[in-house]
Amino acid sequence: MRNSLISGCGRKRRYKEAFMIMRSMKPNVVALISALAACSKNSDLWVGKQIHCVAIRFGFTFHTQLCNVLLDMYAKCGKIWNARSLFDRMHKKTVVSWTSMIDAYGSHGHGLEALDMFEKMDGNCIPPNLVTLIAVLSACAHSGMVEQGGECFNLMKERYGLDPGPEHYACFIDILGRAGRTEEVWGVFNNMVKNKNQIKPTAAAAVWIAILNACSLNLDVPRGEFAAKNLLELEPNKPGNYVLLSNFYTAVGKWDSVDELRSIMRDKGQVKETGNSWVTVAHRYGNS
Numbered sequence: 001m002r003n004s005l006i007s008g009c010g011r012k013r014r015y016k017e018a019f020m021i022m023r024s025m026k027p028n029v030v031a032l033i034s035a036l037a038a039c040s041k042n043s044d045l046w047v048g049k050q051i052h053c054v055a056i057r058f059g060f061t062f063h064t065q066l067c068n069v070l071l072d073m074y075a076k077c078g079k080i081w082n083a084r085s086l087f088d089r090m091h092k093k094t095v096v097s098w099t100s101m102i103d104a105y106g107s108h109g110h111g112l113e114a115l116d117m118f119e120k121m122d123g124n125c126i127p128p129n130l131v132t133l134i135a136v137l138s139a140c141a142h143s144g145m146v147e148q149g150g151e152c153f154n155l156m157k158e159r160y161g162l163d164p165g166p167e168h169y170a171c172f173i174d175i176l177g178r179a180g181r182t183e184e185v186w187g188v189f190n191n192m193v194k195n196k197n198q199i200k201p202t203a204a205a206a207v208w209i210a211i212l213n214a215c216s217l218n219l220d221v222p223r224g225e226f227a228a229k230n231l232l233e234l235e236p237n238k239p240g241n242y243v244l245l246s247n248f249y250t251a252v253g254k255w256d257s258v259d260e261l262r263s264i265m266r267d268k269g270q271v272k273e274t275g276n277s278w279v280t281v282a283h284r285y286g287n288s
Helices: 002-011 015-023 029-042 045-057 064-076 080-089 095-107 111-123 130-143 146-158 166-178 182-195 201-217 221-234 239-252 255-268
Strands: none
Touching: 002 015, 029 045, 029 064, 045 064, 064 080, 064 095, 080 095, 095 111, 095 130, 111 130, 111 146, 130 146, 130 166, 146 166, 166 182, 166 201, 182 201, 201 221, 201 239, 221 239, 239 255
């Protein structure tokens, strides 16, 4: 019961109430994991560090799942060195631990370090899973490592016996699109369609978004419009898709289409989600 309350308070950033509940009980791993997950979501480093101190005080740092969540929290807060230091001190590293560290490097533009970590994982005989390979492909995309991304994509089936899912295809298409290799983008897409009998709409949408971004970067109007048509058929009521298409038309200079899209969004009552950032002020927690 109390663990659920702590989890709920953490998700709502009501840290004062969460700590009051924790003070009334002996901390346990489940409660700390719940609170840390909220810190990761909200990028709240200061509170996450306090929870780390509690974990050290009560001897919970031998718990692998807790360390995995701590690692993720430091990575989401941009503290890659802290995440790596914690990773190196972990007594037992699981596939989740390795994947979290690869993703930490990749999401902050350290593609070479992410690939080095993947190679060390392979050297330690820890078989990757589908999530691990998404992290590696994403790292290659963020760092512009086209050849390495292609090698990783091909190794999925050849070495690890894993069938690429739509998310992997989307990542690989993103890699090729950023490099201006639009013809290869469509080759990869055709292979995906040929090898997959049925794809969930949400997964297929990720692929069409990657293709649309590739067309936008490379000013490929006809095929970009084709991708946009398929995307809107899958998710016609998602404002983000209209914003993405508007950005595409802006990139290719079709201003009439931009105005038309904005009119459609107004008629449907759709509003672009407002961007936001979390900022911790004066090392305090409480309601915001």
